[in-house]
Structures are given as structure tokens and as C-alpha cells.
Amino acid sequence: MAVGAIGAFLEVLLPQQVAKLAEMEGNELVQARKGTADVNTAVAGLWADLAPKGSMTLSADRMTEDLALAKRTERSADDALSHVQAAEAYMAQADGLPFQFHSPSFIATDRAAAQHLEKALTTSIKLSHAATLQLTIAGHMSQNSQSLVSVNASLNARDWTNAARTASTIATDLKSQQIPAGDPEALLDPLWAKWVDAMLGVAIDAQQYSLASAANQTQQAQQAGRTLAAARDQLAASFAAAQNGAGAWQAKTVQPVLDSIARETTASGA
Numbered sequence: 001m002a003v004g005a006i007g008a009f010l011e012v013l014l015p016q017q018v019a020k021l022a023e024m025e026g027n028e029l030v031q032a033r034k035g036t037a038d039v040n041t042a043v044a045g046l047w048a049d050l051a052p053k054g055s056m057t058l059s060a061d062r063m064t065e066d067l068a069l070a071k072r073t074e075r076s077a078d079d080a081l082s083h084v085q086a087a088e089a090y091m092a093q094a095d096g097l098p099f100q101f102h103s104p105s106f107i108a109t110d111r112a113a114a115q116h117l118e119k120a121l122t123t124s125i126k127l128s129h130a131a132t133l134q135l136t137i138a139g140h141m142s143q144n145s146q147s148l149v150s151v152n153a154s155l156n157a158r159d160w161t162n163a164a165r166t167a168s169t170i171a172t173d174l175k176s177q178q179i180p181a182g183d184p185e186a187l188l189d190p191l192w193a194k195w196v197d198a199m200l201g202v203a204i205d206a207q208q209y210s211l212a213s214a215a216n217q218t219q220q221a222q223q224a225g226r227t228l229a230a231a232r233d234q235l236a237a238s239f240a241a242a243q244n245g246a247g248a249w250q251a252k253t254v255q256p257v258l259d260s261i262a263r264e265t266t267a268s269g270a
Contacts, residue, residue, distance in 0.1 A: 018094055022106050025090035028083045029110055032117050033268065035080025039124045040265055042073040046131050047254055054246035055134040056141055056192055056239075063138050070131035077128060081121045084114050116268035123261050126185075127254070133186035137196075140177050144170050144199060151206050160214035167207035174200040189249040191242035198238040201231040 046069055049062070058066065091111055094104050147170050154163035174196060180186065181193040209224035 017097060018104050021090050021094040021097075022104060025087045025094070025106070025110060028087035028090065029113065029117075032080050032083035032087060032114070032121075035076060035083060036117050036120055036124075036265055036268070039073055039077045039080055039121065039128075040261060042069060042076070043124050043127050043261065044258060046070055046073065047127065047250070047258060050131060050134065051250040051254065052246065053243050054189065054192060054249075055131075055138045056195065057243055057246075058135075058138065060139075060142050063135055063142060067132065067135040067139065070128050070135060074125055074128040074132060077121050077125045081118065081125070084117045084121065088114050113268045116264045120261050120264035120268065123257060123264070127187075127257055127261075130185060130187040133180060133183060134188050137177055137180050137186065137188065140173055141196065141199070144173055144203075148199070148202065148206075151203075155206065155210065158213070160210040164207050164210035164214065167203045167210065171200060171203040171207065174203060187253055189242060189245060189253075191238070191245050191249070195235070195238040195242050198231070198235040202228065202235050205231045 046066060049058070049066055055063070055066075087110065091107050091114070095107055147166055151163050151166050151170070154160075154166065177196055178193070178200070181188055181196045182190075205224060205228040209221060209228050212221035212224050
């Protein structure tokens with residue numbers, strides 16, 4: 001009876017278990033491939049939008065749209081990766097069934113595909129997360145740029161108190177953006193980090209000019225005014241440099257990552 005039971009298991013139950021696991025694994029892999037394709041499309045479109053002039057040059061509405069897309073894409077990539085991991089779990093389960101003389105035939109091909117999908121999705125998560133970080137910084141910079149316009153208006157109106165207060169608020173926010181701007185995970189061109197620094201310089205100098213003017217410290221105000229003018233020139237120059245260098249930065253830093261995603265996706269059969 002024992003021999004008969006083992007025979008029945010080997011001839012009937014084992015193939016059924018393998019087939020069931022293969023079916024579940026295959027379904028997970030199908031979903032992983034579809035998810036990967038959708039994520040790739042989103043990531044490529046997102047960085048095509050950021051690449052020409054840089055994330056900092058987008059309109060406020062476009063920043064908001066792209067930031068929402070970046071966050072959705074990151075979540076979608078995580079979901080697709082969970083399907084890959086589920087497929088790998090089913091493969092491990094099928095491979096671990098007892099009394100098998102060799103691994104089930106579907107595992108060799110599908111395991112390699114899953115590994116390529118995992119690499120593609122992990123890299124897509126990196127790029128979508130980088131876009132999220134960049135666009136968050138860009139949102140702050142857009143608001144600070146608009147606030148600087150307000151500072152200039154207050155200075156022209158000789159409203160020293162309002163100018164100093166607004167400049168101080170801008171400087172505080174810009175200081176909070178310096179570390180994120182230098183975060184390697186953001187894949188932000190260092191030229192844009194220099195723009196952040198340059199804007200901080202303008203805000204600080206505008207505050208000093210306002211305070212000196214409010215205190216009727218004529219000599220100090222004149223010196224602060226000259227320093228502010230030079231800082232404004234530096235701000236304009238740093239913006240132009242970062243904008244003009246955006247294409248080269250994308251080609252050197254981002255495009256190779258996009259290319260690696262495409263290669264891994266193709267290798268996976270997706």
C-alpha cells in the first residue's frame with residue numbers, strides 16, 4: 001500500500017501540484033510584465049518632460065502634475081515588483097516539492113525572466129523616486145522665486161519691514177532645501193544646487209539691505225545694495241548655466257539608467 005501511495009503521489013498528485021504552482025506563478029509573471037511595461041512608459045515620459053531644461057524650469061501646474069505622476073509610478077513599480085516576488089515564491093515552492101528528479105521545466109526560463117524584471121523595476125523605482133525628490137525641491141524653488149518678486153516690489157516701495165520679513169522667510173526655506181538638493185538619490189545636476197545657493201545669497205543680501213535701510217544706516221545700506229546687485233547677477237547666471245546644462249546632465253546621468261531599464265525589460269520578454 002505504501003508503494004502504491006507513493007506511486008499515486010508521483011504520478012498524480014505531484015504533477016497536479018506542480019501544474020497548479022506553475023499556473024499561479026505564470027499569472028503573477030503576466031501581471032509583473034504588464035506592470036513593468038506600464039511603469040517603463042511612465043518613467044520614460046516623466047524624464048522626457050524633465051530633461052530638456054530641467055525640473056526647475058517647469059510651470060507650477062506642470063510640476064504638480066509630474067510630481068503626482070512620479071509618486072504614482074513609484075507605487076506602480078512597487079506593485080509590479082510584488083508580483084515578481086510572488087512569482088519567485090511560487091517557483092521556489094515548486095522547486096522544493098519532494099521526490100522530484102529535476103526542477104519543473106518552467107522554472108529555468110521564468111526565473112531568468114523574473115530576475116530581469118526585478119532589475120528593471122528596481123531601477124524604475126530609483127528613477128521615479130529621484131523625480132519625486134527633484135520635483136518637491138522644484139516646488140519650493142518656484143514658490144521662493146515668486147516670493148523674491150514680492151521682496152523686490154517691497155524694496156522698490158521702500159517697505160523695508162515687509163521686505164526683510166519676506167526675505168527671512170525665503171532664506172529659512174532655502175536653507176532647508178540645500179541638503180535635499182545635494183542628495184545623490186535626487187539625481188539633480190549640481191548646477192541646480194548652485195542655483196539654490198545663489199537664491200539663498202539674494203535672500204540674505206535683500207534682508208541685510210532692508211535692515212540697514214530701515215535703520216537709516218546709509219553707508220551700510222549702499223554696500224548691501226551693491227552686494228545684492230551682484231548676488232542677483234549670480235542668481236541669473238546660475239539659472240542660465242543649469243538650464244543650458246540640463247541636456248548634457250540628462251544624457252550623462254539619466255539616459256544610461258533608462259537604457260538599462262529597457263535592456264532588462266527586453267531580456268525579460270516583457
